[in-house]
Amino acid sequence: MALETWMGTRLFDRSVNPITLTPAGRMFRSLAADILRSMHAARNLVGGYEQFAENDHVVHFAVAHTLVFTLFPDWLKRLTNEFGNIMARVQAVNVPEGVQHLVAGDCDLLIGYHHPQLPIALDPNHFPFLTLGVERIVPVSAAGPDGKPLFELPGKTGRPLPLLAYSSGAFLGNVVEMLLMNATEPYSLYRCFETHMSEALKGMVVAGHGIGWLPESCITKELHEGTLVRAGSNVWATELEIRLYRPVKQRGQAAEQLWAYISNQSIEPRIEVLPEMLTPG
Helix, strand or coil: CHHHHHHCCCCEECCCCCCEECHHHHHHHHHHHHHHHHHHHHHHHHHCHHHHCCCCCEEEEEEEHHHHHCCHHHHHHHHHHHHCCCEEEEEEECHHHHHHHHHHCCCCEEEEEEECCECCCCCCCCCCEEEEEEEEEEEEEEECCCCCECCCCCCECCECEEEEEECCCCHHHHHHHHHHHCCCCCCCEEEEEEECCHHHHHHHHHCCCCEEEEEHHHHHHHHHHCCEEECCCHHHCEEEEEEEECCCCCCCHHHHHHHHHHHHHCCCCCCCCCHHHHCCC
């Protein structure tokens, strides 16, 4: 009961015997398992950090929150298979935070999103970059019993759609604001939730709390299973470039060798895109 009170929703259906989980409860159990796995991974990473924190063979990455879960693990694995073992220290960041780390010299490489209408304030003469790939950010909603979205853009006057939003200053939040500012038709939304984490926003969308914009790589599994569906046509979506930045100033030996290898080999990320995601919704 205390957990349900704190969560603000019912996790157990007590009207049946034996007691079963509600849809929100099943979603929370899945998220809790992911959180525990992340905590154990973080403990293992932090536990060994002091052993090589200042080692010249360590490459310090700052990676956008979404990409650290979706793109980075597979990309680093394939890069390791071709380049060789990499001692990596990885920090999940919001894009503006990652830029600060790069400028301050607190990381060797930054992986983040870029949009031409929301340029990152990095001088390419001092911070060169490589393009790793492109993906889209799209509006999604939980599906109803008929398989259609519970919430669908543009919404109706007098019945605004609940918007699950990114926190102020988050790069993906700026992308969503840009899409809404450029909208070619009236829309009706009200902000009912905000977070800086796309995974947390996804959990709220899956639970049916409202509509939210998420990168495709973050929701491939949910779209395939039908727990999430597109909540608007392609006019409400936009492409995001995935960039790898470095400072032009000389870094450690491992970082320099890795950058040189990536520059020559083009180790591209694999972002799975379902065929139905490429057509207007």
